[in-house]
Amino acid sequence: MSQTTNNRTYEHAEPLFSHWALIDPSSPEYDVVRAQIIEVCLPLAEHIARKYAGRGEIFDDLLQTARLGLVMAVDRYDVTTGSPFLGFAVPTIMGEVRRHFRDHLWPLHVPRREKELQGKVRVATDELSRRLQRSPTAHELAAELEVTVTDITRTLVAANAFQTRSLDTPAHEGENDPGMTVADTFGAIDPSYRLAEDTITVAPLLARLSPEEQQLLVWRFYDSLSQGEIAERLGVSQMSVSRKLTRLLGSLRTEAIGEQPVPAA
CATH class of the missing domain: 1.10.10.10 (Winged helix-like DNA-binding domain superfamily/Winged helix DNA-binding domain)
Structure with missing residues (x-):
């Protein structure tokens, strides 16, 4: 099994999951194979964590969060569905990283209700995405959570509150305007x-x-x-x-x- 694992990457992890599914959970081999699968897939967590680097959060914390999301994806993935592991793991890991940002970085005041509903929206989005095999609409999320579409819209807008920047932040629009700030770009076509x-x-x-x-x-x-x-x-x-x-x-x-x-x- 060890030699087989060394030849696998997270893009082709399905055979490892198939093998794992056949092992008795009470067997010592069960945990060994699980650990091997996680080790094979760890580069995916680091790859996603690096995509979110430079947004005001320590990279080691992002990496730890992404790895937690990876473990969740490994434990929840069902190889019998026929769907590739990569297609299931990426949104799961990204969801955990985004949740980390929402829970730790809120520069703007957001009502508590919106924060609480945001967590429910995230869970409902993951569930409906698996059930519908596509991203759910605002109306479908509202029906699932028994709230109004307006509530969903406000919650999604509030989720972006952690992405603010100071108006004095350099805009970096070009070498000809090295002193341009974010405030100087207001009114321009984005x-x-x-x-x-x-x-x-x-x-x-x-x-x-x-x-x-x-x-x-x-x-x-x-x-x-x-x-x-x-x-x-x-x-x-x-x-x-x-x-x-x-x-x-x-x-x-x-x-x-x-x-x-x-x-x-």
């Missing part, structure tokens, strides 16, 4: 609006993709693997990977911008 719009548009489309299609996009754009490296993992040609990506991205683009065939006159 290029992130377009990114936010694109994210809102694409998120439900990505949720409807098959696990294989999602894994392909994760490898290419999240892990930055080349088409050749992906082809080697799948045991196919680089051209086959290129065609799959082209077809998949083309389909997503068509759905995202709402292109429809022009009806005949």
Whole structure:
């Protein structure tokens, strides 16, 4: 088992989980295999923790929180669902890191009710995402928690209270304005609006993709693997990977911008 574990990465952990599921929980081997799985997947926790570094929190605390999320993901993952472990673990770990920020960094005053509801929204979001196989809407969250959509909206807005910056913080907009602060940018067109719009548009489309299609996009754009490296993992040609990506991205683009065939006159 040890040699097999050394050849695995968190991207291909499913066989380890399959083996673990066959072991009697009362057997000493059960805890040994669990520890081996956690060890194999620890780099994923560090990878996610580094994405949140530099936001006012000590990295070691972020890493510890991410590792806690990883352990939770390992213990909760059900290999019999057929879903990849990576697709389950990433939102679980990120959810724990975000909860850490919410619990420890609140520069703005947020009513206690919003803070308490935020925790319930997080749990409901995870549960509905697994149940629906996509991100839930505000209306679905409201129905699940038996609150109003307005309550959900206020809670989601309040969750961003820990992300504030001083108005005197350097904006770093360009080398020509080294003294520009955040306050100096008020009234300017924020290029992130377009990114936010694109994210809102694409998120439900990505949720409807098959696990294989999602894994392909994760490898290419999240892990930055080349088409050749992906082809080697799948045991196919680089051209086959290129065609799959082209077809998949083309389909997503068509759905995202709402292109429809022009009806005949």
